[in-house]
Amino acid sequence: MNRLAPLFALRKSEGRKVLSLYVTPGYPTLETTVPLILALERAGADMIELGIAFSDPIADGPTIQESSSVALANGMTLERTFQMAREVRAASNIPLVLMGYANPIYAYGATRFVQTCASVGIDGTIIPDLSLEESGEYRALAHQHGLASVLLAAPTTSDERLKLLDEATSGFLYCVAVAGVTGARTGVAASTVGFMDRARTHARNHPLMVGFGIATPEDARDAAHTADGVVIGSALIKILATGTPDEARAFTRSVRERLDAPTP
């Protein structure tokens, strides 16, 4: 049973926003990932995106690039990512989404990949370089195994294309807040609000998650106004780079509180 639809339905009925956190498994070390995820869940995360380390992450800014190369240097592989997902799943029912570039997935074998995802309790996948046009076969395969294949929409996406993405995505539609790579930025741009308005209008069939560049609890709250939930990645990775898991938990709690606070 896919955990994404019930999560979005529950939060919607509560009038709350979904908080998804991006983690690079294997960063900063192999041992810290599973306890970190469980701690983030207790601190208020609703969903975890597990980033598959890749040598050439073209959609990522310096923070996630660095975390990816550290994870690879630590010996991280797709197989190990699955193992960590299994360990999380043994202790928690939190929705898990794998986020990774197409090449390691193709090298693993697309069929084997979706089978393994389903068997370890992954709920969906996000493959940023597998475009709508190139993902047809993969989406069909994922669907057969009850796995959501989440597509992305961007500020450069036309209204017409938003409709096509909405038809083809499953689980939710991942809206890229700004044209650019991942990485913490300051504030939520007016262009993000405009884009999310268009997304609302033209992608009516799926929940909208907004991510890329959301750095602070305030940004999260502002961005969440435009969507069903927010994704935070680089800001969390930055905390892990220099801080402790406790600081990551505290950050998550403050984002959760800000998201849940009544609008002033």
Next chain:
Amino acid sequence: MTPAQAALPDERGHFGAFGGMFVPETLMTPLKTLERAYVSARSDRAFRSDFDRLLQEYVGRPTPLYHAKRLSERFGRGKIYLKREDLCHTGAHKINNTVGQILLAKMLGKPRIIAETGAGQHGVATATVAAMMGLSCAVYMGTEDMARQEINVTRMRLLGAEVIPVHAGTRTLKDATNEALRDWVTNVDDTFYVIGSVVGPHPYPMMVRDFQSVIGREVRVQSMEREGRLPDILLACVGGGSNAMGLFHPFLEEATALIGVEAAGRGITTGEHAATLTMGTPGILHGSYSYVLQDEDGQISPAHSISAGLDYPGVGPEHSYLRDMGRATYASVTDSQALDAALRLARLEGILPALETSHAIAYLETLMPDTQKDTIVVVNLSGRGEKDLPAITAGLARSRTA
């Protein structure tokens, strides 16, 4: 080869199984806009006449087809011609493509040009044409390549381009391409990304091939004038594969044999090479599905070549297609074979080739003994060697003391 195959890619940018558009969603609409603009430009009389005029007046086309008599005599058989792309303005074939793409950038109203470069020839060609057309230009280059192609870094800066050092990964062409893609995804509104080879997402492999095909078209005409027939064999080095594709494409439907020469680096079995079509497997890198050098986990492997322009773990998707179809064959030569060939061509013909080009020259040693007396071989002399003087002299000194 049927005409339909030469008409590839299909409408989705595929060459058989290869090619396509494997990019973040942010780039999909800009790529489709670019494709539409290019498709309308290539049949637009004004665009074509601008392009042809610049190739003639600015680049210096047509380039000569030179009969290399002393080089041919070395083998006692066959007739070797050199297609002198090294005589193009800026010293390599790269400028054929940058003229075309920057004309498109103007048409699309983009004031800012970016590019990636390995050897620096594409960077210099881009900086040159951007200067000539009054556009701002930034070139991404790995720090390893900046060190070994210092002359071209200076040239780009003199031309007013900003050279942005890339410290990530292997600090070579692959990482420069990653950074250029990240720049483009961030600045897509005002920026045109000039890709330097037949790689990247559709429409780049098609567009770069078309702009470079002037090489092969001229060879057809020149060979008919000189020999009354088309060549038997075409030979070109392959990194991403633009000079090879430009030479090969007008011959796809002919009987002419097509041979691409990759960089075997320190040896094909050492793991330190850039022989993607020889040793790689299909995968996704820089926006298209093609052969790549990768490990079993799908991580891209570092390539190695003495030649910065061939030091790339990917290759253009159309080459992958031609390889799998058996329409072209791909061989490889080592760093030291390429160095020897550079020196040999200098001594025999008074032409110092780029280290990239030297790979094609080196392969003549393997190819020529099997040819007939009247076999016509055309080698694409894709670039000149001045940029490589430090590497060539250092390499020769090493091999003398080894």
